[in-house]
Amino acid sequence: MITTGDIGDHNDLHPCDKKTLGHRFALAARGVIYGESVEHRPPVCVSMTVEDSVAIIKFADVGDGLYADAPLTFTGMSAKGHPFTGEYEICGDTVRVWCDGVVPAVVYFCFENDAEVHLFSSSGLPVSPFRIGVPESLAVGD
DSSP states (O other): OOOOOOOOTTSSSEEEEEEEEHHHEEEIIIIIIOOOOOOOSOOOOEEEEEETTEEEEEEESSSSEEEEEOOOOEEEEHHHHHHHEEEEEEETEEEEBBBBOOOOOEEEEESSOOOOOEEEESOOOOOOOOEEOGGGGOOOOO
């Protein structure tokens, strides 16, 4: 998978930045086809747990960790369906998301049609947009 959420154009499906796109395809070819040891996979969200009203979202393929190059927006829903926009903290291969008075059951990142991705692995590859939640049996609170 090649991620392009940081180089796309809001009104055009095809990224105008062909040089960055080509570089990412070349990394993928080097890693997948030629078996070279290069960071070629974009970071992906793999799990979410909730501890003390904080969603702890874990990522794979982050290299030495995640970083943001601009403010991020994480939105979500409580178990009772109340929407929220959360604050966040990046901690290596995890992102902690919270909103006072809300226990997150589902968290969204760059899930809008015109969202720009500003969360990257240490190798500069953007995170894939995602929606993740806890199993219904674990979703409690408001």
